[in-house]
Amino acid sequence: MTSAELESARAGDESAFASLIAPFRRELHVHCYRIVGSVDDADEVMQEVLLAAWQGLPGFEGRSSLRTWLYRIATTRSLNMRREQGRRPRPAPPPPFELPAPGDRFELGNLQPYPEVLLSELDPAARAVARETIELAFVVALQRMPPRQTAVLILCDVLAFTAAEAADMLSISSTAVKGLLQRARSAKPSPAPRVNSTGYLELARQFADAFSRDDVDAVLALLTDECWLAMPPAVESYVGRDAVGDFLRASASGRPGGSYTLLPVQAGGRPAFVCYLQGRARGLMVIEPSLDGHRIESIMRFLDDRLHRHYGTPDTLP
Structure with a gap:
């Protein structure tokens, strides 16, 4: 400047x-x-x-x-x-099949993953920091914090502003910033494994292959016992391998239009897939690794049919 x-x-x-x-x-x-x-x-x-x-x-x-x-x-x-x-949560589309009874609720209806392709505009150092702090598990944790805790954690721990600078931005005292920061740090998730390892990329490939064939048993074999599935903006959530399996079987048998074609992208710092049904884009799916990186901890199926446009993928496939 x-x-x-x-x-x-x-x-x-x-x-x-x-x-x-x-x-x-x-x-x-x-x-x-x-x-x-x-x-x-x-x-x-x-x-x-x-x-x-x-x-x-x-x-x-x-x-x-x-x-x-x-x-x-x-x-x-x-x-x-x-x-x-x-005050204006996103409406969830009606399910195209009868859902099994959910075991939990996922109350982050506005949540979307960040397209890693957009980070190419940053310089290498900023890109590395951004990649770690758009990971979906981290962003979910941020959305579950009170808003000012979220802001203070990002300003101080991610962007390295001082407590005094953060206080000035938020029009609060430095003492208040320190208290908010202490509470926010206690709610941060544990670091997840790097996703560019050969083992995890192979795990993602196996998941995509099994999911696109509606091979529910093969999908379940890749999940942890404590796995969960959510579908923002819908609030239904399925926790545990049995509950996730019930949902996937209901989807495979009741979904009109056959099986999905999955187009790989990177979203929220994780392997992700734009979902195509009968050649038309039908939202996005992100998988999260377990802490050891050997299994899949969660499946997040985003039901916004326009979300793929942030990733530069087409509306339809041949």
Whole structure:
């Protein structure tokens, strides 16, 4: 950023503003995503952030860096979105077959995984940090925290802002930040194994092969005893190998249109698959490894039929 560029942007030069903001757009989008847990909602928040930055830039006095100022705007707008999500949860599509009785509920209806392809816009160091902190288990944990705990954990532990800087962004005291951070750290999930190991990639390949053939027994053989399956935005959740098996068998026998074709992508830091039924995109599936990386701990089947467009895959297959 140059002072001339900043002054031009303040004077209403849109191209200067775009150039000023460009280095921060993707990292701000990832930041918004971590707080709101949804790519679509992060897109919406980013539009608000850019508008607020454009309108507020004449008043930017440089007491902090431009990056810190932008993060303050993005954090505030993301927390507003978190509150809005509670008032307008995404509706779940009606199931095309009779569901077995669920054993639990999954209450994160707005949750979506982050497409790893979007991280290519970051520099290598930022990409490594982003990849670890968009992992689906981590994002699920963030969404289950109170919103300000989520924001403080991200600002301090992920982005390395000081407690004083986080306090200024959130308009609270440094003491309050430290208390929120302590509680948030106690709720963080355990680190998951790296997914680029040969063993886990082979496990993902075996899962895709079995799932696309509706070979339920072969799928179940790859799962842990404590496995679970959820289908955001639906609230039904199935816990344990027997319950997951009941659901998969009901799906295989009652689903109109035959078996799925799975197209591999990377989502939420994990192997994932765009699901195609009769050649048309039908949502996305992400599998999470167990801590030892030898089995699959969870299956998350996202029922949004537009989600594949974030991954650059086609609406239909030949």
